[in-house]
Amino acid sequence: MSFKNLLESILEAGRIISETPGNRYIAVLTHYDADGLSAGGALLRLLEKLGKKYVIRSVTELNDNNIKKFFMIKAHLHIIADLGSGELEKISQYKSSYNVNKVLIIDHHKISGDLRDLILVNPELYGIDGGSADCTAVLSSYIGYKLLKDPYFTEIGIIGATGDMQIYEPMDLTLNILEEAISKGVAKHIRDFIFFQNRSLPIFKAITWTYVPYIPNFSGRDDIGLMLVKKAGIDINKGSGAYTTVDDLSNYEKNRLLEEILHYILGLGVDDLKPRDLMSDIIIFTKEEHPLLKYSQDFSSLVSTAGRLGKDFLGILITSGLRDSLINELEVLYEERRKLLSKYMSYVEENRKIIDNIVIVDLRNMEVPARFGGTISTLLSRSLIYSDKVILVLLRNEDAIKISSRAPKKLVDEGLDLSLVMRDVAKKYGGHGGGHNVAAGASILREDGSLVNFLVDLIKSYLKR
Numbered sequence: 001m002s003f004k005n006l007l008e009s010i011l012e013a014g015r016i017i018s019e020t021p022g023n024r025y026i027a028v029l030t031h032y033d034a035d036g037l038s039a040g041g042a043l044l045r046l047l048e049k050l051g052k053k054y055v056i057r058s059v060t061e062l063n064d065n066n067i068k069k070f071f072m073i074k075a076h077l078h079i080i081a082d083l084g085s086g087e088l089e090k091i092s093q094y095k096s097s098y099n100v101n102k103v104l105i106i107d108h109h110k111i112s113g114d115l116r117d118l119i120l121v122n123p124e125l126y127g128i129d130g131g132s133a134d135c136t137a138v139l140s141s142y143i144g145y146k147l148l149k150d151p152y153f154t155e156i157g158i159i160g161a162t163g164d165m166q167i168y169e170p171m172d173l174t175l176n177i178l179e180e181a182i183s184k185g186v187a188k189h190i191r192d193f194i195f196f197q198n199r200s201l202p203i204f205k206a207i208t209w210t211y212v213p214y215i216p217n218f219s220g221r222d223d224i225g226l227m228l229v230k231k232a233g234i235d236i237n238k239g240s241g242a243y244t245t246v247d248d249l250s251n252y253e254k255n256r257l258l259e260e261i262l263h264y265i266l267g268l269g270v271d272d273l274k275p276r277d278l279m280s281d282i283i284i285f286t287k288e289e290h291p292l293l294k295y296s297q298d299f300s301s302l303v304s305t306a307g308r309l310g311k312d313f314l315g316i317l318i319t320s321g322l323r324d325s326l327i328n329e330l331e332v333l334y335e336e337r338r339k340l341l342s343k344y345m346s347y348v349e350e351n352r353k354i355i356d357n358i359v360i361v362d363l364r365n366m367e368v369p370a371r372f373g374g375t376i377s378t379l380l381s382r383s384l385i386y387s388d389k390v391i392l393v394l395l396r397n398e399d400a401i402k403i404s405s406r407a408p409k410k411l412v413d414e415g416l417d418l419s420l421v422m423r424d425v426a427k428k429y430g431g432h433g434g435g436h437n438v439a440a441g442a443s444i445l446r447e448d449g450s451l452v453n454f455l456v457d458l459i460k461s462y463l464k465r
């Protein structure tokens with residue numbers, strides 16, 4: 001029943017978009033993460049194919065200034081994607097003070113406030129947990145898919161769902177879009193060891209380029225990868241001079257390499273290593289030609305990186321389906337991401353503290369852009385060592401402090417809700433916070449040295465209830 005209602009609201013959104021007069025503008029404001037940019041890509045593809053006039057922007061957060069600037073765009077329809085559900089009152093107030101005609105919000109975050117005259121597509125309205133399914137890229141792609149029957153939309157939905165970590169246990173509309181993609185020949189689903197996910201990279205890079213799960217002293221370490229490949233007796237070059245990749249290995253070689261990797265990882269003190277943790281679902285986009293776009297995880301990481309490095313437009317354009325000259329820019333971006341992450345994750349190892357079941361990574365004195373907070377906390381939450389713990393990452397963002405948090409499902413089931421924790425922190429220190437129960441963030445103005453203790457006590461108080 002709830003699913004049917006959500007589908008109806010998607011069809012309604014499709015009607016609103018297609019009924020917008022061709023001589024009037026549609027303005028889109030989306031979030032800068034992989035899900036938000038993919039949603040932007042889906043909307044761009046749809047508006048372009050419908051022959052509409054449009055502008056698309058992305059932002060890191062929906063503060064007053066961003067809402068004002070967005071509503072200053074003269075348009076018949078304003079669409080806010082992957083943002084806004086927590087600030088309905090504010091949006092509604094600005095809508096009337098800026099004389100905005102119509103506002104459509106497509107989002108899966110927790111809802112707070114009254115809808116009033118806003119139109120909202122959000123699974124939360126129908127009792128579906130938006131933290132575990134129906135991310136904004138899936139919702140937006142579905143609008144396009146239903147209207148145009150163009151199967152590429154299913155790929156865009158999967159890219160966003162991969163970014164929001166909703167693709168590996170797909171439910172609801174997310175499951176639906178994945179099944180559609182598979183039945184239309186857009187995607188294929190396989191399972192393999194995580195070390196063999198990156199099929200296109202030289203093998204010594206591929207095996208350690210597994211940030212999900214993150215393994216300290218292994219993830220991102222080319223030198224370790226090189227050593228293990230040599231130990232397994234595998235040549236790093238093929239006869240032709242090109243690098244050996246996963247697909248060049250025989251089963252015997254794969255097993256030899258796996259033995260060496262497991263031996264090494266066990267030596268790092270990861271004691272409860274379950275083979276299950278080392279297997280991963282891999283979604284392959286069968287129609288993609290470029291190796292960086294063939295795997296949903298790679299594609300989505302690239303889109304995420306584009307946003308984090310301030311190249312949001314690249315993420316929106318590439319997910320919308322444009323290729324050509326963008327490919328070169330993507331390759332540069334991919335290499336940059338590899339280097340940055342291995343640097344930042346080494347800072348993480350140097351600056352992390354564990355209090356009970358909470359990992360605190362205070363990077364306020366390190367040179368890490370605030371835009372990487374979410375990436376770092378996500379990686380830690382998927383790491384073999386920290387996946388059963390609450391993750392808090394603190395970063396400096398100009399004059400503000402940015403907090404990014406993640407919690408294991410198990411603790412959420414015991415009563416922890418990070419969106420409330422972040423809201424409470426913002427209330428105490430000034431600023432704003434919110435998100436999902438398993439993943440939330442806050443931006444606060446100042447603190448007096450009590451922040452970390454306050455956070456720890458607050459989290460503990462939830463778990464005692």
Ligand SMILES: [Mn+2]
Nearest residue numbers: 035082135136
């Ligand atoms: Mn999202």
